[in-house]
Amino acid sequence: xxxxxxxxxxxxxxxxxxxxxxxxxxxxxxxxxxxxxxxxxxxxxxxxxxxxxxxxxxxxxxxxxxxxxxxxxxxxxxxxxxxxxxxxxxxxxxxxxxxxxxxxxxxxxxxxxxxxxxxxxxxxxxxxxxxxxxxxxxxxxxxxxxxxxxxxxxxxxxxxxxxxxxxxxxxxxxxxxxxxxxxxxxxxxxxxxxxxxxxxxxxxxxxxxxxxxxxxxxxxxxxxxxxxxxxxxxxxxxxxxxxxxxxxxxxxxxxxxxxxxxxxxxxxxxxxxxxxxxxxxxxxxxxxxxxx
Amino acid sequence: xxxxxxxxxxxxxxxxxxxxxxxxxxxxxxxxxxxxxxxxxxxxxxxxxxxxxxxxxxxxxxxxxxxxxxxxxxxxxxxxxxxxxxxxxxxxxxxxxxxxxxxxxxxxxxxxxxxxxxxxxxxxxxxxxxxxxxxxxxxxxxxxxxxxxxxxxxxxxxxxxxxxxxxxxxxxxxxxxxxxxxxxxxxxxxxxxxxxxxxxxxxxxxxxxxxxxxxxxxxxxxxxxxxxxxxxxxxxxxxxxxxxxxxxxxxxxxxxxxxxxxxxxxxxxxxxxxxxxxxxxxxxxxxxxxxxxxxxxxxxxxxxxxxxxxxxxxxxxxxxxxxxxxxxxxxxxxxxxxxxxxxxxxxxxxxxxxxxxxxxxxxxxxxxxxx
Ligand code: SF4
Numbered sequence: 001x002x003x004x005x006x007x008x009x010x011x012x013x014x015x016x017x018x019x020x021x022x023x024x025x026x027x028x029x030x031x032x033x034x035x036x037x038x039x040x041x042x043x044x045x046x047x048x049x050x051x052x053x054x055x056x057x058x059x060x061x062x063x064x065x066x067x068x069x070x071x072x073x074x075x076x077x078x079x080x081x082x083x084x085x086x087x088x089x090x091x092x093x094x095x096x097x098x099x100x101x102x103x104x105x106x107x108x109x110x111x112x113x114x115x116x117x118x119x120x121x122x123x124x125x126x127x128x129x130x131x132x133x134x135x136x137x138x139x140x141x142x143x144x145x146x147x148x149x150x151x152x153x154x155x156x157x158x159x160x161x162x163x164x165x166x167x168x169x170x171x172x173x174x175x176x177x178x179x180x181x182x183x184x185x186x187x188x189x190x191x192x193x194x195x196x197x198x199x200x201x202x203x204x205x206x207x208x209x210x211x212x213x214x215x216x217x218x219x220x221x222x223x224x225x226x227x228x229x230x231x232x233x234x235x236x237x238x239x240x241x242x243x244x245x246x247x248x249x250x251x252x253x254x255x256x257x258x259x260x261x262x263x264x265x266x267x268x269x270x271x272x273x274x275x276x277x278x279x280x281x282x283x284x285x286x287x288x289x290x291x292x
Numbered sequence: 293x294x295x296x297x298x299x300x301x302x303x304x305x306x307x308x309x310x311x312x313x314x315x316x317x318x319x320x321x322x323x324x325x326x327x328x329x330x331x332x333x334x335x336x337x338x339x340x341x342x343x344x345x346x347x348x349x350x351x352x353x354x355x356x357x358x359x360x361x362x363x364x365x366x367x368x369x370x371x372x373x374x375x376x377x378x379x380x381x382x383x384x385x386x387x388x389x390x391x392x393x394x395x396x397x398x399x400x401x402x403x404x405x406x407x408x409x410x411x412x413x414x415x416x417x418x419x420x421x422x423x424x425x426x427x428x429x430x431x432x433x434x435x436x437x438x439x440x441x442x443x444x445x446x447x448x449x450x451x452x453x454x455x456x457x458x459x460x461x462x463x464x465x466x467x468x469x470x471x472x473x474x475x476x477x478x479x480x481x482x483x484x485x486x487x488x489x490x491x492x493x494x495x496x497x498x499x500x501x502x503x504x505x506x507x508x509x510x511x512x513x514x515x516x517x518x519x520x521x522x523x524x525x526x527x528x529x530x531x532x533x534x535x536x537x538x539x540x541x542x543x544x545x546x547x548x549x550x551x552x553x554x555x556x557x558x559x560x561x562x563x564x565x566x567x568x569x570x571x572x573x574x575x576x577x578x579x580x581x582x583x584x585x586x587x588x589x590x591x592x593x594x595x596x597x598x599x600x601x602x603x604x605x606x607x608x609x610x611x612x613x614x615x616x617x618x619x620x621x622x623x624x625x626x627x628x629x630x631x632x633x634x635x636x637x638x639x640x641x642x643x644x645x646x647x648x649x650x651x652x653x654x655x656x657x658x659x660x661x662x663x
Contacts, residue, residue, distance in 0.1 A: 120345035120583075150579040153346070154586070190587035217595045220607055249597040250608045 010035055012046060012057040018093040020044035021085035022133075023075055024140050033059040034074055036067050039093060042074045066101075067094075068109035078113050079140035080149065084125035120153055121146050127158050135165050142175040151186040161185065163195050173205040181205075184212035191216075224251055234275050237268040293478060294450045298323055300354065300393055300509075301410075305331045307359035310414035315452050316358055322451065331357075338407045346583035352408045353393055356451075361387075361413035365422050367441075385441040386423070388413050388454055392444045394475060395508040397585040397592065398536055401442065403577035416454050420461050432467055440473030446493075447476035455482040463488045471531065477511035477519035483526045492564050493523040494531035497554070499546035502538050506591055513550070517557060529562040535569035535633055537614050539606060540590045548621050555625035566626075568618045569633040570611050571596065572603045 015035050027033075027043035034041045040059065062070040067090070078086065087106050094102035110117035124146065128136065139149070152158060164185050173181060188198055193215060202208040214221040228244040231253060236242045241256040259265045304327050310316050311330075320328065331337055337357060344352065367385050391401060391410035413419070423437075439445040439458070449455050455472060459482055462470045469490040479493060498506075500513040511519070520530050532554060537547065571594055573581070581592050596604035605611060619630045 116342045118342060118345050120347065151582065153579065154582040187582070187587055187592075190582070191593060192588075219610075220595045220597075223607070223609075246597070249599040249605045249611075 008061045008063055010038065010059045010061050012040075012059050014038060015040045015059050016093075017044050019086070019089045021082060021089050023082060024079065024137070025075075034070065035059045035061050036070050037061075041070055066108070067105050068112055071109060072112045079143065080115065080125070080146055081128050081131075081136035081139050083110065083113055083115060084128040085136075087122070087125050088129045115146060124149060124153050127152060127155075131158060132162070132165060134169055138169055138172075138178075142178055144175060144179060148175070148179040149182070151183040154190065155186055160189055163199065167199070167202070167208060171202075171205045171208055173208075177205050177209060181209055181212065184209070184216050188212065188215055220246070220251075227251065234278065235271065236275070237271040240268070293480070294322060297393065297448065297451055301356050302327065302354040304328050304356045304358065305337055305409065307331055307357070307414070308333070309360050310358045313358070313360070313414035313416075315412065315414050315416065315454075318453065319356075319358060319451065337409055338411075340406055340408050342406075343403075343580075344405060344408055346580050348408045349402060349405065349580060350395075350584060352391055352405070353395065353410055355409040357407075357409040357411045358414050359411060360415040361418070365413075365419040366426065366437075384435060384437045386419060386437055386439050387442055388416065388419060388439055388452075389443040389448065391442070393447055394444060394510045396475070396510065397506045397508070397581055397589045398538075398571060398573055400573060400577065402580045402584070403574040404442070410448075412448065412452055416452075416457060420457055423461060427465060427468065431465065435468045436471065437468060438471040438473055440471070444474050444476060445472035446474035446478045450478050450481050453481055456485055459485040459487050459491050462491055465490065473533065475507060475510040475516070477515035479519045479523050483522060483528075487528065489527060489529060489562075492529045492531050493520070494533060494564075495520055496533045496535055497550065498534070498536075498538065499550045501542070501546050502540070502590070505540070506538060506589060513553075517553070520558065520561075524558070524561040527562075529564045530558070531564045531566065532558075533567045533569070533633070534618055535567060536571040537568060537618065538571050538590050539594065539610065539614065543614070544617060547618060551618065551621040552625055555622070559626070563626075563628050566622060566628045566630045567633045568615055568630060570606055570614050572599070572605045574602070575604050578604065 012033060015033075016039050019039050019041060022044075023042075027046070029043075029046075031043070033043045033046055040046075041062075071086070075082075087109070090102060090106060090109070094105070096102055106122075107117040110121075115121065128139070128149070131139075155161070161182075168178065168181060185198065197215065198212075200208065200211050202211060224244055224246060231242055231244050234242070236255070237257065239258040243254055244251065245254045257268055259268055301323075304319055304323050306316055306319070306328060308330060338359075340348070365386050365388070367387065389410070389412040390407065391405055392399070393410060439454075446455065449472075458470060462468060463486055465488075469492060471492045471494055473494045473496065475496050495516045497513065497516060503510060503513055520532075523530055534547070534550070537543075540546070571591060573591075573596075575598065578592070581589070585592055587593060594606065596606055599605040599608075606614070615632055622628060622630050
């Protein structure tokens with residue numbers, strides 16, 4: 001398909017590097033270099049060789065194929081930040097007024113990589129390229145997809161997040177934790193929380209997320225804490241563990257019970273019966289199950 | 293009223309196949325020709341790759357598309373397809389269009405619509421024919437039909453006048469009833485129609501504070517209540533849906549005030565039912581809502597969690613509190629039975645300590661049968 005003839009060679013020195021989108025996977029020195037028109041498509045950091053190594057300094061030029069097809073062959077997978085950077089480079093190098101086909105190229109390129117070239121995602125891509133490079137790398141490393149980054153669509157200027165990337169990078173959360181953290185941060189910032197409220201000294205992702213969650217869901221957090229403290233005042237059976245837990249839109253008591261013989265079970269049940277009566281007869285406790 | 297609607301629409305696209313429809317003639321007579329465009333079958337107008345962006349969705353409310361509908365007009369209520377997770381009344385929907393010219397922050401169409409235009413189906417005659425055929429087999433059953441599932445029943449009615457042939461059809465049905473469900477105040481266009489008391493005009497209502505905050509472009513509470521009074525004067529039964537109830541700082545005061553107002557103003561009216569529901573939406577909808585309404589909205593700010601049905605809802609204890617509050621207030625001030633819409637069996641039990649089918653006044657609404 002990509003047959004080469006003698007006319008398809010250029011020298012590296014004659015090639016431009018305007019499409020250097022800083023791909024995450026380095027181009028191996030063992031592989032030949034490729035270009036489209038006079039633009040290098042890979043190996044952007046290849047050194048120009050001296051004149052007695054000219055055979056290594058040649059670049060194969062793609063002919064008869066359009067830019068997106070060539071790029072897909074050379075870079076089979078591109079993360080969202082990578083395609084965002086590449087899109088930016090293409091638009092700068094092949095602006096619409098000189099290359100009317102470039103808009104179509106971008107659309108085709110996105111489709112080839114499985115991204116939907118929706119107008120709002122193209123805008124999101126532009127915003128992503130303005131993020132600190134370390135953040136873009138983190139997004140790539142964790143494989144965050146456009147839908148994971150949907151909260152960023154609501155932010156006009158991603159600079160408002162600049163104060164928080166450091167925490168994210170230092171905690172290096174998993175993909176799902178990071179996605180959750182970004183969404184909570186975006187919502188809290190847009191709700192008007194200040195940098196002072198949002199910045200916290202935390203060493204674990206879990207405590208960072210709990211902290212953000214408590215700010216984002218203050219009523220439920222308060223209610224859950226209140227319920228948890230009430231639960232502790234109840235006389236649970238020996239060798240049992242009771243705690244207030246939230247499962248989606250429902251919250252309630254999770255009880256772990258240990259018994260090693262039927263007698264112990266009976267004693268436990270009597271204890272539980274008593275708790276049930278206490279809860280029924282005590283308004284404050286019954287309120288655990290009805291929130292205002 | 294019509295002028296306001298016309299000015300809110302930037303372009304009207306008319307499918308060639310709709311050229312002989314009555315609604316087309318009316319639209320052509322109402323809109324300036326500069327807003328009209330004729331389109332062909334393979335128009336790129338309705339084809340959209342994937343979900344709509346926030347911008348395209350907002351724009352869709354300003355583009356009206358008149359086209360014949362090729363599928364089945366008549367469907368069961370969405371709650372019925374999730375019987376395990378939700379307890380829902382026995383209700384059928386007749387879709388005469390898609391999308392709405394109003395703009396509620398919580399509107400579920402935001403996660404549902406895939407077409408970048410507001411569509412009105414031109415072949416109302418086919419819809420009525422479908423109803424006619426159904427009535428031959430099921431005319432003896434107590435069937436409740438609504439037109440406000442994916443479009444507001446009445447907000448565009450001054451343009452289409454679809455209420456009129458529907459009222460006419462239902463005037464010949466002994467056992468069926470029709471519900472126009474709206475957040476508009478557009479009733480004048482059908483009030484002169486003869487009816488047999490089986491066309492219910494219903495309003496989704498909320499306190500004015502919620503309307504101002506979340507139900508953009510809808511009629512004010514006062515306008516809705518005035519329209520309800522006009523309908524009552526013409527003998528139409530009415531209904532109210534306190535749905536979605538939205539939690540906010542003064543929710544108790546505001547909802548109680550609303551319930552008192554309704555009870556006072558409609559004490560002697562033929563109120564067919566009151567339903568209450570609390571805020572709920574598909575998880576993916578939160579993104580477009582955030583983009584379109586920011587984070588100062590009571591809806592985007594809401595403390596909602598994934599529920600068994602997959603939708604995001606308030607904490608179940610809070611829901612029960614809200615339902616109990618509304619139901620107690622209705623009991624205190626009015627004689628009307630209250631039902632809970634699109635809710636889980638747990639919430640029914642927690643609120644009423646019963647399933648709806650065990651509540652005498654609500655039994656008829658929840659007796660299921662299949663067509
Ligand atoms: S009136 Fe109904 S259909 Fe229209 S925007 Fe509001 S919720 Fe959506």
